[in-house]
Amino acid sequence: MAEGGSAMEPSHFVVMVTGQLESGRYEGLDSLYCRYAFAFGDDWKVVSGVEEGISQLSTASGSGGEQGLLAIWNFPVDVTFRATSAHGWPQMVVSVYGSDSFGRSDVIFGYGATHLPIAPGRHELYIRTFRPLASSLWLRFRSWMSGMRPEFIDSLFPSKSEGRDVTRVQSFGVVKLQLDVTIQGMEALGYQMPPVQRTPLQLHDPFLACN
Amino acid sequence: MAELHILGQLAGGGGFELPSLLCKWVLEAGPNFRLLEGITAGQTHCDTPNEGEPAVWSHPMDIHYAVRGIDGWPRMRLEVYGVDIYGRTELAGYGQCTIPTVVGSHDLTVCTWRPCGSLREQMSAFFLGGVPRLKHTEIVSSAADRFRLQTQPSGEVYLKVSILCKDFARYGVHC
Numbered sequence: 001m002a003e004g005g006s007a008m009e010p011s012h013f014v015v016m017v018t019g020q021l022e023s024g025r026y027e028g029l030d031s032l033y034c035r036y037a038f039a040f041g042d043d044w045k046v047v048s049g050v051e052e053g054i055s056q057l058s059t060a061s062g063s064g065g066e067q068g069l070l071a072i073w074n075f076p077v078d079v080t081f082r083a084t085s086a087h088g089w090p091q092m093v094v095s096v097y098g099s100d101s102f103g104r105s106d107v108i109f110g111y112g113a114t115h116l117p118i119a120p121g122r123h124e125l126y127i128r129t130f131r132p133l134a135s136s137l138w139l140r141f142r143s144w145m146s147g148m149r150p151e152f153i154d155s156l157f158p159s160k161s162e163g164r165d166v167t168r169v170q171s172f173g174v175v176k177l178q179l180d181v182t183i184q185g186m187e188a189l190g191y192q193m194p195p196v197q198r199t200p201l202q203l204h205d206p207f208l209a210c211n
Numbered sequence: 212m213a214e215l216h217i218l219g220q221l222a223g224g225g226g227f228e229l230p231s232l233l234c235k236w237v238l239e240a241g242p243n244f245r246l247l248e249g250i251t252a253g254q255t256h257c258d259t260p261n262e263g264e265p266a267v268w269s270h271p272m273d274i275h276y277a278v279r280g281i282d283g284w285p286r287m288r289l290e291v292y293g294v295d296i297y298g299r300t301e302l303a304g305y306g307q308c309t310i311p312t313v314v315g316s317h318d319l320t321v322c323t324w325r326p327c328g329s330l331r332e333q334m335s336a337f338f339l340g341g342v343p344r345l346k347h348t349e350i351v352s353s354a355a356d357r358f359r360l361q362t363q364p365s366g367e368v369y370l371k372v373s374i375l376c377k378d379f380a381r382y383g384v385h386c
Contacts, residue, residue, distance in 0.1 A: 087247075
């Protein structure tokens, strides 16, 4: 199917991204869920798969070992893009919500974004997240009292570079992604392909470590 | 014409003394590089990380150049500012880095510096705040006129940059 398209006149390439939204590390927070969405330019189109998703609510209990407590989502990501130009390369925007220590639910804990890898292969990505702060001390106190934290109106704001100079944020927490990237037809368009990312060598047997 | 894509983000900064940090950045390229799409200058948000953690800017970049010749490869100039506990914005460091010429993804660390100033300026900065800044920030990214400038080291800025080249091979360019 792909050969037919490129045999005539190569005009587009295809990027397939599969993998998972693996886990989040937010020390001191117990129940967390994660939303993801893709932000991409005008030359890009989703041809198959889902563009956004919401994971389950995971408690962070003692499974992380020395890394601290992890909330495990193991949430599948599978999407295929078609593009005519590399400009507007998709970004994955994640936002982590959960319940705070007073038991209020759907509180924002962090936004984050990253470009999808440009190299084919297997990638482990860590997105450090941040949340916006209220503009004045009084509003900050009020949001702390009411539990209504400021959020971005545009949920894709973390993927944009405009309008950032007026935002104040506090960074906290990390989201771990594991993605496999497959690219088809980019070389035919004249792009030089970056080297394939290989999985790092695993030095220990995971079954031995968790006796 | 060959094309160059610079994708990535200004990931963050660490090792600075001030609690809240932001960064101004400019991408400068020679006349052979014509901007097709994207924004080549900006300012990140101001992040107040937890004690001991680096500031997260996560400022996305997506720049598309048409390339006529390979000289004048883009170079990034960075100015890091911090907000102290009284809410005053101060200079935290200057830095520059060349954009890698190798196709693929790169994690870059830029070490920054700031001018010391005279003894009197250092005294006044110690008691009153307000460290000396450069009047002409162009020298941050130029090799001229640096002589006799006395500086001190500051923190580091972390960048994630991915380079994609199109049609470079057709013009015989290896990168």
